[in-house]
Amino acid sequence: MEIQPISGAIGAEITGVDLAALEVDEFAALHKALLDYGVISIHGQALTADQQIAFARRWGDIHAHPYLSGLDGNPEIIEIVKEAGEPNRFGAHWHTDQVFTPAPAMATMLLAREVPPVGGDTLFTDLYAAYDALSDGMKRMACRLRTVNTYDKGTTRSKRMGAKVLEPEKEAVPAVHPLVRVHPETGKRALYINDTRIMRRFEDMTEAESKPLLDFFLTHETRPEFTCRVRWQVGTLGLWDNRRLMHLALDDYQGHRRVMHRITIKGTPTIGVDPSEFPT
Ligand SMILES: O=C(O)CCC(=O)C(=O)O
Numbered sequence: 118m119e120i121q122p123i124s125g126a127i128g129a130e131i132t133g134v135d136l137a138a139l140e141v142d143e144f145a146a147l148h149k150a151l152l153d154y155g156v157i158s159i160h161g162q163a164l165t166a167d168q169q170i171a172f173a174r175r176w177g178d179i180h181a182h183p184y185l186s187g188l189d190g191n192p193e194i195i196e197i198v199k200e201a202g203e204p205n206r207f208g209a210h211w212h213t214d215q216v217f218t219p220a221p222a223m224a225t226m227l228l229a230r231e232v233p234p235v236g237g238d239t240l241f242t243d244l245y246a247a248y249d250a251l252s253d254g255m256k257r258m259a260c261r262l263r264t265v266n267t268y269d270k271g272t273t274r275s276k277r278m279g280a281k282v283l284e285p286e287k288e289a290v291p292a293v294h295p296l297v298r299v300h301p302e303t304g305k306r307a308l309y310i311n312d313t314r315i316m317r318r319f320e321d322m323t324e325a326e327s328k329p330l331l332d333f334f335l336t337h338e339t340r341p342e343f344t345c346r347v348r349w350q351v352g353t354l355g356l357w358d359n360r361r362l363m364h365l366a367l368d369d370y371q372g373h374r375r376v377m378h379r380i381t382i383k384g385t386p387t388i389g390v391d392p393s394e395f396p397t
Pocket residue numbers: 197207208209214225227238239364365366367377379
């Protein structure tokens with residue numbers, strides 16, 4: 118197995134591995150690569166749905182999406198489709214997955230089934246680097262803030278993806294998380310933020326009060342030097358650590374279709390930093 122970093126910040130491409138016949142030591146190496154690089158991609162993995170589900174289960178239990186339905190016959194897999202004639206609205210803004218649930222997904226896996234001739238890459242940014250680059254004063258404040266996150270059932274969806282939304286008329290229930298999240302496996306701190314479609318405000322503050330600060334954090338943590346870009350071929354399997362990264366699906370392939378098979382792995386409730394570490 119070979120691991121080739123794809124940027125100075127995060128991301129690695131892995132070669133020399135067959136995910137349908139993975140040895141225990143190879144899985145351990147992939148796990149380490151996920152923790153080290155945040156996002157890994159492996160080309161040439163023409164897995165069946167059952168093989169994709171079996172690979173996903175090696176990472177943990179599968180997280181059933183509370184608001185989207187899966188494939189008939191394989192409900193663990195959500196098919197993300199952008200038709201040639203429509204814009205891509207699924208994930209086309211900076212976010213981490215399922216931050217609107219109390220225990221957001223640990224990881225998300227996409228298996229590319231159909232890709233445009235060019236474009237349709239996914240961008241990632243490193244929330245550890247974003248936290249580390251804050252001043253001590255801002256870290257002190259950030260460690261005391263909690264965010265209120267609500268799923269957007271409407272405005273970010275195409276017609277086709279909108280049809281998968283469960284109980285569209287029912288208001289989504291918000292989830293509250295620490296702004297500075299301690300990674301449960303590495304102990305590192307991540308500036309755990311989404312754009313304001315999901316992360317609407319800080320706890321005990323109004324949306325108007327929260328917005329300037331949320332805008333600052335979002336601009337700060339999408340600095341180009343914190344990012345990488347994953348390119349897809351048919352059969353590329355990409356896997357990212359939602360506890361550490363945000364991502365954005367680029368909408369730059371008008372006139373072409375793109376189909377991804379997506380599985381999310383269950384996560385754990387978020388943990389914040391003890392504020393007494395930063396006396397006021
Ligand atoms: O389609 C993509 O590249 C990513 C979409 C997304 O945000 C997701 O699958 O969580």
